[in-house]
Amino acid sequence: MATAVMTSLNPASRAAARGMSDLSIRNLFIIPTILFLIVFNIFPLLYSLYYSFTDFRASTNAAGNFVGLQNYRELLNDPFIWSNFAITAKYVIVSVTGQVLVGFGVALLLNRHIPFKGLLTTLLLLPMMLSMAVVGLFWKLLYDPSFGIINYALGLGTFEWLANPDMALYAVAITDIWMWSPFVMLLSLAGLSAVPKHLYEAAAIDRAGSFYTFFRITLPLVAPILMIAIIFRTMEAFKTFDLAYILTSQPTTEVISIRLYKMAFQEWQTGRSCALAYIVLIMVIAITNIYVKYLNKVKER
DSSP states (O other): OHHHHHHHHHHHHHHHHHHHHHHHIIIIIIHHHHHHHHHIIHHHHHHHHHHHOOOOOSSSSSSSBOTTTTHHHHHHHHHHOOOOOOOHHHHHHHHHHHHHHHHHHHHHHHOOOOOHHHHHHHHHHGGGGOOOHHHHHHHHHHHHHTTOHHHHHOOOOOOOOOTTTTTHHHHHHHHHHHHHHHHHHHHHHHHHHOOOHHHHHHHHHOOOOHHHHHHIIIIIHHHHHHHHHHHHHHHHHHHHOHHHHHOOOOOOOOOHHHHHHHHHHOOOOOOHHHHHHHHHHHHHHHHHHHHHHHHHHHHHO
């Protein structure tokens, strides 16, 4: 009936009717969404950018004084901040490399015909469904030198994982690898399932070895989706806070997010911490752009 009525209307009337419908959609969904983004995303970004040029402290009622680029200059000339960046870079390299190796390796195994493959895949995804706080407390018990199961399984006696300045960062990275390797595995499985089977059949007819097949067929075709996984995990690892904060308080595990937290909420240097947040943001954007350029080159091959 409605279709018949619409058909009977002239084109201008039908356009007007559609225009009213579009207007309602805009008023009900688009405008509230834009307002939400402005209020909760863009406004805090711009407000914190303003604070980064002031000496404002949230612990006092005094308004901050405009200091220009002083916060940025002091931070970039602070050797302790650069040591935090060095710790973060080390953590990112170890963590992301481990996740890619473990995740891609497990995906290669799951890409074969094995029993209970669906159940096994679901169980392997469980770690990344847990909250960071739960994972941190769980692994803190596993690392315990008195009753932790890791020392018992490896025969390490009372070896200190989290209290050892040389091992604490690696302990945090191992926990992160355990939690997020399933994410890389999931993306790798999607990439492996998209590889055309006839390429493997042609390689088998040519009697190509497994080494040649992996490096000439599998890896080049899965490389773009692996790069996407690396981009996501690098950005997340660069911002890591929860695991390092919950597991240990060693100076050797003070990544840049923990330094930022202490500066903002323990030392109450609000303006300075805003400047540091923007320096971190610029670095993450720069690293991501490098990855994206490399990803485009990989896709063009």
